[in-house]
Amino acid sequence: GDSVTQMEGPVTLSEEAFLTINCTYTATGYPSLFWYVQYPGEGLQLLLKATKADDKGSNKGFEATYRKETTSFHLEKGSVQVSDSAVYFCALSDGATGNQFYFGTGTSLTVIP
Amino acid sequence: EAGVTQSPTHLIKTRGQQATLRCSPISGHTSVYWYQQALGLGLQFLLWYDEGEERNRGNFPPRFSGRQFPNYSSELNVNALELEDSALYLCASSLEGGLRETQYFGPGTRLLVL
Numbered sequence: 705g706d707s708v709t710q711m712e713g714p715v716t717l718s719e720e721a722f723l724t725i726n727c728t729y730t731a732t733g734y735p736s737l738f739w740y741v742q743y744p745g746e747g748l749q750l751l752l753k754a755t756k757a758d759d760k761g762s763n764k765g766f767e768a769t770y771r772k773e774t775t776s777f778h779l780e781k782g783s784v785q786v787s788d789s790a791v792y793f794c795a796l797s798d799g800a801t802g803n804q805f806y807f808g809t810g811t812s813l814t815v816i817p
Numbered sequence: 818e819a820g821v822t823q824s825p826t827h828l829i830k831t832r833g834q835q836a837t838l839r840c841s842p843i844s845g846h847t848s849v850y851w852y853q854q855a856l857g858l859g860l861q862f863l864l865w866y867d868e869g870e871e872r873n874r875g876n877f878p879p880r881f882s883g884r885q886f887p888n889y890s891s892e893l894n895v896n897a898l899e900l901e902d903s904a905l906y907l908c909a910s911s912l913e914g915g916l917r918e919t920q921y922f923g924p925g926t927r928l929l930v931l
Contacts, residue, residue, distance in 0.1 A: 708859075735916075736916050736917045738919075740922075747820070747821075747907075747922045747923060747924050747925070748907070748909075748922035749921070749922065750919045750920070750921075753917075753919065755917045793859070793860065795860075797916035797917070798916070799916050804862060804873065804875065805850065805852075805862040805865075805875075805916075805920075806862065807852070807859045807860035807861075807862075808859055809857065809858065809859035810859060
């Protein structure tokens with residue numbers, strides 16, 4: 705069945721460091737891919753998404769490219785800020801499996817000044 | 818614009834009881850999704866309602882059920898509660914039903930089964 709695997713945390717980085725959070729997926733069809741973020745004390749919110757292969761989603765300096773050949777959707781940011789401290793969830797939706805939604809377990813990021 | 822709201826924020830039940838959780842979507846959104854977030858397991862998809870109909874359900878037993886009302890609000894019912902049902906239950910809504918749609922999440926209802 706479909707699944708999403710993301711790197712385990714917690715991740716701790718210094719401000720201005722480069723961030724990569726790995727996400728790989730298994731899907732039957734041609735899924736849409738998402739990154740959601742949960743800031744402390746807030747609900748989950750969409751960070752970015754890509755709906756077909758080779759699409760790049762971007763928002764707030766974060767980017768992720770839908771790589772069908774490697775079944776990956778890694779999240780990157782060139783220079784993190786303290787305000788980026790949050791839990792990041794990779795997710796996919798796949799119509800081939802009857803309109804199902806799958807989320808990873810989340811990666812906690814802490815950015816220190 | 819008000820976001821997705823859920824009630825109650827916390828719910829304590831004993832094993833075997835029934836729990837009812839409620840969700841109000843963002844105004845104008847017709848699709849509602851329910852997820853279970855148990856410790857260490859990430860979000861598990863439970864149910865999807867769109868225009869009053871159940872569109873799909875995840876891999877959960879039939880004692881997890883729900884409905885969507887004409888005003889698009891939704892209710893999740895969990896019957897015959899078990900200890901492992903203790904989790905954060907999240908509701909999300911989207912403008913339209915669809916796999917490419919952005920989901921907007923509520924703050925969740927934390928259910929504790931004793």
